[in-house]
Amino acid sequence: MSSLLALQKNELPQVESQIRNFIHTHTVNEQLKESMLYSVDAGGKRLRPLLVLATVNALGQKSTSQTYQIAAALEMIHTYSLIHDDLPAMDNDDLRRGRATNHIIFGDALAILAGDALLTGAFELITETELTAQKKNRLLQLLSHSAGANGMVAGQVWDIQSEQEDLTFAELANLHQKKTGALIRFAVVSGGILTDQEEQVLSKLDDFAAHLGLAFQIRDDLLDELATTEQMGKKTQKDNAAGKNTYPTLLGIEKAKSALTTEITQARKVLNDISFTAFKPVFLEEIIKLFEL
16 A cells, blocks of 8 residues: 555545534534535545645644644535536536536535535634634635635636637636635645744745646646546536637647646656755655646
8 A cells, every 4th residue: 555545544534524523513404414415425536635634744743633624624615616616507517526416416505505604614613723823813814815716716717707718828827726726735835834834835835736736737627638427527528618728728638748747847846845854745746646647
């Protein structure tokens, strides 16, 4: 078993337990609870919480209950975003992670409210962590920024508004730095905040995560073209039909693969630039390998 698989097996269940426990103890309506748990229990790669855990480990510390809570809050926001993305008014998807999307099972209204509850619950969960007020406030501010109108939501709006338009590579990369990259950057930087890193290290971690986030999106766009619905657990080749901007559409398959390689190389370079004795990014290096095609 690889070290990353061991991390997934031994520590991700702690994150998922935090999410489920929060939902069970903070949700009074049983149907709302069922809808929230339906999407949480659908599984997925859990990349964002995994990045929190891997970063804390790379910085020479062991994960604590506080680490699991921050990772859980992040995954709750990611899950809310998927529920809302799948709605008819957004991407209109009926399949997510190999099964029917939330609104197909529970209806649009309850799906929207389940997403709302996961979003707001994420911030409540952070307020309940046993962290210093300064650290807690910084994490709340950073997550609000990453998920909100200057982060993920901004990217989602731009994605919708740019349908049927031709974006440049720089514009598309900027869109995805917000839509996809913002939460990935939070995942890595939050690991630095939790372990009390200096600003110079936090800046390097943010730079690393920016390249990683772009690599993630380029790879996702390529898989949408090259993989099957069964392999992806969701319908593929929908982006072209919707007139969305993707890297294969903009660059072609081979140049998109080259762009992916460039971002992976840059991510590794930044990681290598973080040089102090305690820094051992074994898990982060394994995560980078997952992005290769």
